[in-house]
Amino acid sequence: MTATLEKATVNGEERSVHGVKDVTKPGDPGTRTAEVRSIMEHGHAPLIWNPDMNKGTAFTAEERKEKGLEGLLPPIVETIELQAERVMLQLRNDCGTDLARYVLLYQLGTHNRALLYYVLINNLEELAPIVYTPIVGEACQKFDRIYRSAMGMFFDAFAQRGHFRKMLDNWPSHNVQIIVVSDGSRILGLGDLGVNGMGIPLGKIQLYVAGGGFHPEHSLPAIIDSGTNTKDNIEDKFYFGNKKPRLSQEESVAAVEEFCMAVHDKWPNCLVQFEDFETSLAFAILEKMRNRLLCFNDDIQGTGAVVTTGFLNGMKAQGTPLGEAKVVFYGAGSSAVGVASMIARLIELDAKISAEDARKAIFMVDSKGLITTSRGDKLPSHKQQMARRDDTPNMKDLREIIEYVKPHALIGLSGAGPMFKQDAIEELCHHVEKPLVFPLSNPTDKAEITAEHAYEWTHGQAIFASGSPFKPYEYEGNMLVPGQANNVLIFPGVGFGAVMSKAKKVTDEMMLAAARALADFVSPEDIKRGKLYPDIKDLRAVSAVVATKVAEEALSQGLGSMEAPSEGLHKFITDRMWDPRKPSLNLSRTVGL
Ligand SMILES: NC(=O)C1=CN([C@@H]2O[C@H](COP(=O)(O)OP(=O)(O)OC[C@H]3O[C@@H](n4cnc5c(N)ncnc54)[C@H](OP(=O)(O)O)[C@@H]3O)[C@@H](O)[C@H]2O)C=CC1
Ligand SMILES: CC(=O)C(=O)O
């Protein structure tokens, strides 16, 4: 092991060859990858082994000849459309389980990224539930079992502190614009999964690309290993994170801070999205980092925006003036508090009332019951801001709470499973004709109520939206279609808009602009029918509109440094969304290059 190969000419371009530090003399067998061997022997890599450049059977005859691919592929040249059809055939016919479908897509991503994204973009409704919630939940629970090869980065907060910046140089992209990072401490409603939570950054990055338009080469899924408090992981021979209890909150925050500062140093315009950190860490990290680099927490702010959209359109559907609306939150953690604050802000602005009066619309319930300042326990700061300060009595039973509050919306963000019982739902209907029923916890078995129960117990009157998708349900001859209220409708657009506008930070105003843009995407006729959200299949178009409004807001706040484009922001943004049919490495089309 003598030389370290750092640069190679690939496709006429000088590129770094990272992660291969033990390259020996030409001709030596051993640890070298086929790509590196070929670079050394032929001056270029067989492109079929590079996931970012591979086109598989779509390489033309000329390309095969020129790039040394003759004999490495079946003879017929295929279109990406036909390749995608084959993938869909395999997914639909040859995979016995959804987890097997997840693995197939995961593997496709390790050898032909363009094809993976072509397939995802064109079948988003069918495949989002595989790469994202609910199946990503099962994939995370079994991540160390289904693991194939690395598709992101692992940062060891026990052994690698102080080296994160240098480690980023190992990532084979010279311009990362979007990172999703977690420490696996609260994966969906599944608890502390440690580094097995990597499935979440992977899935969200796939949606940033497929749904938001980022180039895959500009993305990085990352996990920080701060240990795990899950005994099953510590005792499992396949678990491949540190088998140690979690670091203290202070040490965990410091590790995330080092990571963020390393990213900011290497890629100053990159957006870091924090994901699925447990409650107190989530708030502490956001507080510490939000004014120091371009970042946001998707559970707090992304969920805040997407549920604000549903609330805004839901109140229109009901005909409830915003100033009169009341909402009960079941769950008072990072996502519920993020949503409650944004809804309160919306009411304050649109109903033109004080912030204090707007907060009176909110009633939050945690595992101990309704949150009031008179309850007798010491409330953590995220609960204090939304606690009832008036003479609201202390109650625990959800039906009683609903009877007292008479809410227009019931929003579940508890991760606790089917906790909305028939008596509570029937009580809801005594006070409002078409109540909003939002069981938003993920994955599906953590939802607070099923679509079937919500429709049955409200006699088909519920305006229903869930975090994970539910199938349409027939009630008395009418087919009722559940909405999906998931931050996937927000984060790709927020991210793309923030990066395109070269924003310095993500503000609450930018998130509210995103929520309003998403709300406006739904026609008044659809809203009247109780459809509050666009369909996932339209995610690219949705994201373009959300990104435009976010960029506009960043510019109007003086936080974006892009030149206002002559063709208008929407066209500028849409034109820059990556298209997997375009040749790989066509990086000049994206911003900052
Ligand atoms: N649809 C979407 O887009 C999103 C959905 N989510 C989902 O929301 C859920 C919660 O996430 P997050 O807010 O980050 O989690 P947290 O752990 O921060 O918060 C959970 C909250 O639920 C409360 N809770 C738990 N069990 C019960 C119970 N039996 N009765 C009443 N309250 C209960 C907890 O109470 P206490 O404080 O007393 O412990 C806590 O306040 C997850 O399932 C997640 O998947 C999250 C983000 C986006
Ligand atoms: C959707 C999401 O971010 C969550 O369930 O945590």
Ligand SMILES: [Mg+2]
């Ligand atoms: Mg999340």
